[in-house]
Amino acid sequence: MSNYKLKSSSSISKRFKFTASGKLLRHKACRNHLLQKKSPKRKQQLRKVISVKSVDLLRLRMNML
Template structure:
């Protein structure tokens, strides 16, 4: 059976915690920051867990992560 390919763009943006959850950063933090309030930008700094409904898509793209 051939090796499975890892999606390199996804592997750079997501990582796994010790408990097995996927962590991601919030979007909309790279540009157009002048019109966003400071409170909104503070919330965008935090990391979030990937929703359990989306995990099957990530398992397919990151076969050797788990």
């Protein structure tokens, strides 16, 4: 029986980032297009990076490793 290396999902590894403490960070959605009708305050809030909810954390970790 040979040991195969599991491939990580490259799309997930581009979208998410691990912190030193083990949290996963992600960007907010709705910041790609149709920006002229969004207010400056809304666009500023969409720039922030936030951590992933604990509900989705386990599923994403399995795909990243």
